[in-house]
Every structure is written in structure tokens, then in C-alpha cells.
Amino acid sequence: MIANLTRRNVLQGAGVAALGAVFAVVATGCATVTPAGEAVDGGTDLLALAKKQGYLRVGIANEPPYTQVNSDGTVTGCEPDVLKAVCKRLGIDDVQGIITPYESMIPGLQANRWDAVAAGLFMKQSRCAEVLYSEPVIVSTESFGVPVGNPKNILTVADVLADSSLRIAVLPGGFEEGILNTAKVPASQQIKVNDGRSGIEALAADRADAFFLPTLSLRALAETDTSFEVTEQVPDAPRTGSGAAFRTTDTAFHTAYNVELEAFKKTPEFKEILDLWGFDAAAVEGATADELCQTEG
Ligand code: 6CS
Numbered sequence: 001m002i003a004n005l006t007r008r009n010v011l012q013g014a015g016v017a018a019l020g021a022v023f024a025v026v027a028t029g030c031a032t033v034t035p036a037g038e039a040v041d042g043g044t045d046l047l048a049l050a051k052k053q054g055y056l057r058v059g060i061a062n063e064p065p066y067t068q069v070n071s072d073g074t075v076t077g078c079e080p081d082v083l084k085a086v087c088k089r090l091g092i093d094d095v096q097g098i099i100t101p102y103e104s105m106i107p108g109l110q111a112n113r114w115d116a117v118a119a120g121l122f123m124k125q126s127r128c129a130e131v132l133y134s135e136p137v138i139v140s141t142e143s144f145g146v147p148v149g150n151p152k153n154i155l156t157v158a159d160v161l162a163d164s165s166l167r168i169a170v171l172p173g174g175f176e177e178g179i180l181n182t183a184k185v186p187a188s189q190q191i192k193v194n195d196g197r198s199g200i201e202a203l204a205a206d207r208a209d210a211f212f213l214p215t216l217s218l219r220a221l222a223e224t225d226t227s228f229e230v231t232e233q234v235p236d237a238p239r240t241g242s243g244a245a246f247r248t249t250d251t252a253f254h255t256a257y258n259v260e261l262e263a264f265k266k267t268p269e270f271k272e273i274l275d276l277w278g279f280d281a282a283a284v285e286g287a288t289a290d291e292l293c294q295t296e297g
Pocket of ligand 1 (some may be wrong): 055120162173174176177213
């Protein structure tokens with residue numbers, strides 16, 4: 001059962017401003033949020049804390065099929081659905097979703113604004129150095145959103161490098177921005193957009209020639225917008241994979257979570273969730289956090 005949530009705006013205090021993010025907290029009925037790290041039974045024990053308060057706070061985006069916030073405030077999408085199922089196995093009944101941009105997910109986790117990230121925050125070296133990732137839940141690919149007919153024939157990162165007049169829309173702090181930076185695509189060719197919708201608007205307004213985003217996210221946007229098309233998988237972009245991310249101090253929670261996740265992955269329910277959101281369960285078989293954390297960037 002997806003957690004019942006009510007919506008509340010929380011532009012509270014310097015902390016939020018410092019993160020430079022606008023949060024829409026989607027919270028359960030209960031009002032108080034106990035800051036993580038508060039002593040519980042003589043120590044910082046996230047599992048005990050989450051069980052005691054009855055929920056885990058999770059940083060999310062709103063980028064279907066990875067994450068989705070419904071009009072009634074319910075949080076779903078592939079990553080939150082798997083997180084909720086594993087939390088239930090850990091005895092945590094509820095999950096509170098907090099919407100935030102990708103660039104703020106790890107800073108917010110470290111600032112105790114949430115206790116986990118489950119948003120398709122793809123594993124790569126720099127991120128794996130800052131958080132503890134669970135084993136992967138999904139493996140996916142990247143694509144370009146382009147005007148219909150792909151007039152500039154943008155199919156690869158090499159195409160972008162080969163023509164300095166090309167303007168590529170990316171999310172600030174996102175994995176795709178990282179791919180362009182690793183490939184030495186100058187910042188002058190990168191157009192920063194807030195989210196999927198504003199990326200498509202940049203294409204339509206001819207402020208960008210392509211929008212670099214995960215294939216499935218672009219396809220989800222294309223379901224309600226025919227002004228652009230989605231290229232095949234970008235062949236010179238790395239394979240992407242993600243799971244839940246935790247603070248490096250929450251080692252006990254991370255270990256317990258991985259044990260239940262591995263057990264859950266063997267159940268038909270795991271495959272049902274991935275199928276529901278269009279992810280290939282077979283593709284994640286055999287993939288490991290160690291391997292995906294080798295991804296440059
Ligand atoms: O991990 C990231 O930064 C990327 N992940 C998703 C699911 N969408 C875009 C974002 O850049």
C-alpha cells in the first residue's frame with residue numbers, strides 16, 4: 001500500500017536555503033520529523049529510529065518511471081516502490097517522500113534532511129565516495145530528446161563534441177552533465193534546465209538542440225508530448241544503475257537493508273514492480289554496486 005501523504009511547503013530555515021533547493025515535502029499525517037542522528041536507545045541507530053517513528057524519510061525527484069508524485073500526493077515510481085517493500089520487510093511501515101533536485105540529494109542526506117535517497121541517483125565514482133549505495137535495483141540507459149526528425153542528427157556524445165555549436169540541455173548536478181564534463185564538452189554547450197518538463201520546453205523554444213536524460217524518462221515525457229522524439233540508447237554513454245543511498249555513518253542500516261533487498265529480489269513482487277515501471281529485471285541480475293561505482297564521473 002502506497003503511503004498516504006499530505007502536501008506541505010517547507011521553505012524553513014537557513015538549512016534549506018543553504019541547499020539551494022526548493023523542497024515540496026510530501027509527508028504522512030504525522031507532523032513531527034525527528035532529525036536523524038538523534039540518540040535512540042543509546043546510539044545513532046537509523047533502523048531503530050525509523051521503526052520507532054514509523055517511517056523513513058527519503059529524498060526523491062519527480063521523474064517517472066524512476067520516481068513519481070501523484071496528484072493526490074502519493075509517492076511512487078520504481079525506486080520508491082522497491083524501497084517501501086524492503087522497508088516493510090525491515091519493520092518500517094511508512095516512507096516520507098521529500099522532492100528535491102538531483103544536485104541536492106546527497107547534500108540533503110548528509111545534512112539529515114532525509115535518511116535515504118531512492119530516485120534513480122545513478123552510481124558513479126564521485127557519488128559512491130560520498131554515500132553507501134545498496135546493491136542495484138535498476139539498470140538503465142541514456143538517450144537524447146531531439147526535435148522531430150532529429151535535424152542535427154545528434155546520436156552520440158562524440159557528435160556533441162564534434163560540433164561546438166550544438167547546445168545540450170542537462171539537469172544541474174545530474175549524471176548526464178557528468179558524462180559531458182567527463183567527455184570535455186565545454187560548459188558553453190550545456191544548457192541547465194530544472195527538470196524533464198523544462199528540458200522539453202528548451203527544445204521547443206530552440207534554446208537547446210538536444211536534451212540528455214535517461215531513455216525511459218524521455219519516453220515517459222513523450223507519452224504526453226509529440227513535439228520531440230527520443231533517440232536510441234546513446235552508445236558512448238555508460239550503462240547506468242542505481243539503488244537506495246544512505247549516509248556513510250548508517251552502516252548497520254545499509255547492511256540490514258542489503259540483506260532484505262537481496263531476499264526481496266528473489267520474489268515475484270520485485271519483478272512485478274520493475275515490469276510495472278518498464279524496467280528490465282533481468283538486466284539488473286548480476287549487476288553490483290562495486291561494478292557500477294567504477295563508472296567515471
Ligand atoms: O542520477 C542522475 O543524476 C540522473 N538520474 C535520473 C533518473 N535522471 C536524471 C539524473 O540526471
